[in-house]
Amino acid sequence: MYRKFFKRLLDIVLSTFALIVLSPFLLLFTLLGAVAMKGNPFFIQERPGRIDKKTGKERSIKMIKFRSMSNAKDKDGKLLPGKERLNKYGRIIRAISIDELPSLVNIIIGDLSIIGPRPLTVKYLDYYTEEERRRHEVRPGLTGYAQCMGRNNLSWSEKFAYDVEYVDKLSFLLDVKILFKTVWSVLKREGIGQGEQQPVSLHIERANMVKSNNEKQEVNI
Numbered sequence: 001m002y003r004k005f006f007k008r009l010l011d012i013v014l015s016t017f018a019l020i021v022l023s024p025f026l027l028l029f030t031l032l033g034a035v036a037m038k039g040n041p042f043f044i045q046e047r048p049g050r051i052d053k054k055t056g057k058e059r060s061i062k063m064i065k066f067r068s069m070s071n072a073k074d075k076d077g078k079l080l081p082g083k084e085r086l087n088k089y090g091r092i093i094r095a096i097s098i099d100e101l102p103s104l105v106n107i108i109i110g111d112l113s114i115i116g117p118r119p120l121t122v123k124y125l126d127y128y129t130e131e132e133r134r135r136h137e138v139r140p141g142l143t144g145y146a147q148c149m150g151r152n153n154l155s156w157s158e159k160f161a162y163d164v165e166y167v168d169k170l171s172f173l174l175d176v177k178i179l180f181k182t183v184w185s186v187l188k189r190e191g192i193g194q195g196e197q198q199p200v201s202l203h204i205e206r207a208n209m210v211k212s213n214n215e216k217q218e219v220n221i
Contacts, residue, residue, distance in 0.1 A: 003138075007175070008110075015114065036087060043065045044063070047121065048061070048136060049112075050137070058136050062111070063106055063112070064106060065102055066099040068094050068099050069086050069090055070090075113139040113140070114143070115141045116138050116139050116140050116166070117136070117146070117163035127203050138170060143178065144178065145165065146163055147182055156202050
């Protein structure tokens, strides 16, 4: 009953309440972001949503966040590396997780849930195993099991294992546990990469794994 009805109801009620209460902060950071980013303060990106039972494919969602990186380009018109585009404003909103606030709109319209596997980039879809892809059997979340168990300190395989475990064990008590652990992790800044260090992209990691396995096979031959 919770999985099919009450979870969605709580998502709508809590996210609407949060949007109203936090509206002054949303307005403030919208204005600050417009100045800091010299333009549009929002970042909208396509992400895979829950698997559609009719098509068997992930629905496409447009996730809304505060922009934390500028659109600064080099002399050839190409975007500068992420580290160079991440200014002081961007580092601040990431550190206190303010960049996620606009995603409350995604929750209200049904793209996201408050709790669920984090929606990753579309380009990762071809790199999941069949078991890992089960993370998309439920709505993606603003925060999830993997986020409260280590965030960037976890390997991709560990993150996906937690996501699939969440799908299998989804319950009201588990969601409450994840929510409180997430708040605690944010307050303590646990699992946030030091010096803006980010984990290796999934497609690069998996490509390296395939290359390594092929090299081992050649040696054995």
